[in-house]
Amino acid sequence: MMDLKAAVLAALDSPGAAPAWPRAEGALPRIAVADDQISVSAQADGAPYLYEHIVQISVYAADQAALETLFGQVHDAMTRLGLRLLSARDLYDETAYAWRKELRYRCLAHNDLIYQ
Secondary structure, eight states: OOOHHHHHHHHHOOTTEESOOOGGGOOSSEEEEEEEEEEEEEOTTSOEEEEEEEEEEEEEESSHHHHHHHHHHHHHHHHHHTOEEEEEEEEEETTTTEEEEEEEEEEEEETTEEEO
């Protein structure tokens, strides 16, 4: 099974991208990547074939303009990787004192090959 979280972090190529975002870890802007859902489709003999990955990306920024700019960069990187946007949600995170955009992306993968 592919480590999609590592592939997403590599595709983002950003010093602010990490698998988790504790508040004390660094300054804004930040990008947090987490596996949201992984499911497997099997062949007739029961062997795994296709994996459906849904990844959640949380984008944090000090203001809404910076949030939208960062979202554009994240979206471009995920599209190049072969992931498709499922949902996006804007909110203000009072714990992080930052604007946040919650994104969910989906792909199908077989070994190290991502299908759209």
